[in-house]
Each structure stands twice: as C-alpha cells, then as structure tokens.
Amino acid sequence: MKTLLLSKNDVAQCLDMESVIVAVEEAYKTFQRGMVTQPAIQGMSMEKFHAAMDVKTCNNNDTDQMSMKIVGLYPGNAKGEGKYKTSEGGILPNMMGNLILSDAQTGATIAIMDSSLITGIRTGAAGAVSAKYMSREDSKVAAVFASGAQARNQIYAVSLVRDLEEVRVYDKFGTPEGFAAYKEFIESKTKAKVIICDTVEEAAKGADILVCPTPSREAYLMADYVKPGMHIIEVGTDADFKNELEPAVFGKADKIVCDSIAQCIVRGDTQNAIKGGAITKDDIYGEIGEIVLGLKPGRESAEEITIFDTTGMAIQDNTTAASCYEVAVKKGIGSWFEFI
C-alpha cells in the first residue's frame, strides 16, 4: 500500500488558518463527545542541546484515524549547530518533527508529514477558537508578549475571528529586525496596526485580548495589568517548569477554561495557579469543547475576565493532519512510498 509523504513545503500548500480553525473546533467537539482515545504525552529533554520534544498520540474514534506526532524545539538550529541542512542548504528551523497518520482498523500508515507547521498553525487556531467564544465581540486591541512564529500565528488567527485594529507587541528578547519583520507580517495579513512596546505593562494596558506564547520560566503577566473584559490566551506554558501568568491572574478570572483539564493541571499555567494557591481545580470553569458544543456558555458579560489555558492536544494534530492529507490528495501534492 502507498503512504503519502508530505514535506514542510507540501504541508504549507495544504493548510490555511481558516480551515485549521475549523479542524481545531472539530477536534474540541470530538474530544468533548468522548470520541478521542488520547494517552498521556511523552516528553523528553536533551539537556546537552537545550532541546526538548514531545510525542502526542491519539485515536479519533469518529474517523478511525490514529495520529502520532513528534515535535521538538532545538534552539541550536538557529545558531547553525549540528550537521544537517534544509533541502535548500539553509539552517534547520528550531521546530522539527514528523507526524504519522494511520488507519485504526488495519494500522496502515496513510501519511507521514512534517509536523512543525501543523503544530504552529493548529496552536494559533486554538487561541482563535477561544477568542471566538470567550473574548468580547468588540475586541479591537490585542497584546502579544513575543515576536516569533507562534506570536504571528496567534495574532493572525485571532484577526480572523475578531476585527483587530491594534496589535501591541512586547518581546524581552526582541531585536529591531525581528520587530520590523513581525510588524510587516501582521500589517500585511491583517487590518491591524502594530505597536512595539517597551514593557509588558505598556502592551497589556487596556488591551482586549492578551496572548502569552513564550517559553518563560518566570511569571511576567501580573494581576495588576489584568482588567475587566480581557480575554487571556495562555499558550506558552506547556511543561511543569514553565510559567507566564502570575497565579493571582487566575484568582482574578471569572472563567478559566482549559483545552484538557487533565493536561493543564499538569503541564499548563493552571498548574502554577493551583500550586500558588490562587485557585483549586474546582475553580476551573470547564473545557473549551463544552463551550464550542454549547453545553456551557462562553463569555456572558462585557466585564468578565476569561482565561483560555491550552497545552495542545493530540486530537488537534489529528484533525489538522487529516485535513492536510485530504487537501494534498485532492491537489496531487506530495510523494508516495510503499512501506509494506
């Protein structure tokens, strides 16, 4: 049988943010309906290289498709470390990995694809799904505390569900070139104007939507900066040693929503809020799928402070990869290989 192979460039031709937002909503609904078998994430750190990777696996019992994704961050790549180069001879990107999509009935490998873009885009889409259901409909100003790839994905995705007019960016590690590239990207893809800020507080003050996509190990978003009506997308903290939000931010929130409560109380910033004593597990309002399915209301007033904590679920990769595969087959993109 033939397995479809999709390179990163192939995947880029098959995925757009609009369709991935649909795929991620579908993922949340499927998860909430109890149709996902999803074992605990496998994670490894390669301290020698300051690198870390995860394996996220699940079966979608609706479509009978399994997915296993390996993806990691290899910071040495940006410095040109290691002996491998891209097919064009360039340095490897920091995010690297593959995804295997298989048939749950026979174990047949349907497709193997680069997983870095899928991870980046479906993570951006997750924030947008939360903004669609939990941010104020009149949200105009977004703040983001990084200027890298995920900061692009998040803001671009949010701009598809809310009419952003202003995007404020603060990045502790930002460079003038990085900020300029960020500004150019966002202003070319959305109607918003980008403002570079000097402090977290300056960016956060008066914003409607706050996006936290950093791998910070120390809280930087303080409760003082958080005001009624704000929606916070907490996406950077996905391991027990990371932290972006001061626990008191959770204490102030009216609605704390997780993608998976089981994951977020172990790997998300929710864990830090619980450890810090700001909330207990019972203070979590629910999972995003409950809101998407209409089982629980999302935002109910202009004053609510809402937090979406996402650590990323295998089922998001699964539905996104399935959509990518379908588009690739339709468009004739990719190569085929017979493993068996």
Next chain:
Amino acid sequence: MKTLLLSKNDVAQCLDMESVIVAVEEAYKTFQRGMVTQPAIQGMSMEKFHAAMDVKTCNNNDTDQMSMKIVGLYPGNAKGEGKYKTSEGGILPNMMGNLILSDAQTGATIAIMDSSLITGIRTGAAGAVSAKYMSREDSKVAAVFASGAQARNQIYAVSLVRDLEEVRVYDKFGTPEGFAAYKEFIESKTKAKVIICDTVEEAAKGADILVCPTPSREAYLMADYVKPGMHIIEVGTDADFKNELEPAVFGKADKIVCDSIAQCIVRGDTQNAIKGGAITKDDIYGEIGEIVLGLKPGRESAEEITIFDTTGMAIQDNTTAASCYEVAVKKGIGSWFEFI
C-alpha cells in the same frame, strides 16, 4: 536534508538475528548505565477492531539518537478486513507500524522505517540475551507455547546462544498447517528437532528453556510444571490484562530478572505475581542490564529456576533501528525523501 525510508522488505535485508542480539545487549547496557531517557509507553486499544497499539519513545544519550516507534496488532488483517493491501496485493500482516529515528541535537529525521520486523526480531533477541546469561549452558530442550511469528523468533534466537536439540511446541490455537510450517522453519534454521505437543504440561516437562510468547489473558504455565534448572522467558504479557504464568511460578523462582522493573511491575507478568501475592517487588533480583554488565551474576548453579520478564523497551528499538539504518546506508538500500 534527506531522510532514509525503509520498507518492510528493506528492513528484512538489513537485519539478521545475530546482529540484533548484539544491538539488544548494547541496549540493555546503555539503559543500565543510565544513558537512556525513556518516557512511559503510550498505549491505545481500538476495541471496535479488537486492535491495540503502543508508542515507545526514547533517547539514546550515548549516540544522541531518538526513536519513536508505533506498532500494533490488528487481528482483522489476517481476515482480510479493511481496504488496504500490501504492495504485492496481499492481505496486510497483523503487526503493523513505523519507526522514526532522529538526531537529538537538531531533531532531524534520519530515517523512517517499517517497525513490525524490528519489533519481532528485537523481541526474539531479548529472549536469547536472557538465555545466554541465565539458562544452563547445557540447555538442549526448549518448549514454546505458540507457533506464530514470535515463537519462531524466540526459538531461532535462543538456538544462536544454546545448542538446542529439541523444540517442543504447544499452541492452543494451532492448526496442522501452522505446526507444519513452524516445524519446517525451525528445522531448516536450527539443528533442533520439533515435536508437536498436545498439552502445556507435555511440552514443559523436562525442558530446559520455556518460552511464553502468547497474548493469553489467563495463566497456563503452572508451578507444578516448573522444575529446578529451568529458565523461563516470559515475553507475551505486556499489558495489565494479560497473564501467562501462574503467580506461584514466580514464587518458586530463584532469580526473577526484568528488562525494566518499572515496566514489568505495571505491564509484565511480574505485576500478576505481585498482585497474586506470590512475590513482592523486593523479590525481583534485578534488571538484565545489570547481568550483561557483570554487576550481578546471572545463573549461579544448575538447580536455579530463573525467569526473565520482558515487556520490551524503546531502547531496544532504538539500537536495532540504528543498526538497520547503518547497514542500509552501507548497502545502498531504501529510498530518500526530503521532509525539510
């Protein structure tokens, strides 16, 4: 960069049991020296199809190579269920999956290969490594309680470390054709004569090495059958609902050795012995790597009853896949694809 793709046929050309026994010994040593990062196994059952799969992941900190293996048993394949066929148009084998071998420094995907043969062969090799260190050197008679692929691998591998003269086979689900094929395989590959037995007891009685490679959910190897001097390879039980050895077999043993104690007390038959009250965790003698490294003696007398409990470790896949990759590159086997 180029990733090497190896089909099942390609893998078959690169692996032989002798070299995999070496790779598995290396795996056990590396594990014992604390050079393996190995997260807990991910497992999923697809009840609808009576199928089950595992994901085994690790990093070899000696070679800086990571491996992630997905492999599963899909019993419907033997009945021709599902829509996929092999490249030759035949039905798919029951065991299906892939393995990704990557560079831990950069995350670069070095190779992607079929994982079914690797799993089968490295599992056979594991039994042989235990026989080499734990069975009597003058072992002549082996008994095996199945007649499928793993029963072939186990006996063939043991024959490479012990001069087997007789192999007794009992299979509750055996067919005349299956027994004939088994006999032909073993007699063509080893110097042993194969005897088909009608009961477990008949096969076990007086054997030197007993191999339990079935997915049985009920104990069939009873303590009464186990006599001084025997070595038992317990390889079939790899999940909490499986069981081959009556707990009292463990109670009778002088040395209980696991591949990974952490895994075997959760997924191996050791768990059943502990649950059954026949032993406690403290009765486990050690891990096979300690014996291979010479930190603890293996068999010390002709009378000892020894058990090796193996649930299979990711590091076995890792060293086996690395060896397969090296041979493939040397021989020019496989195809290349640029994911990035």
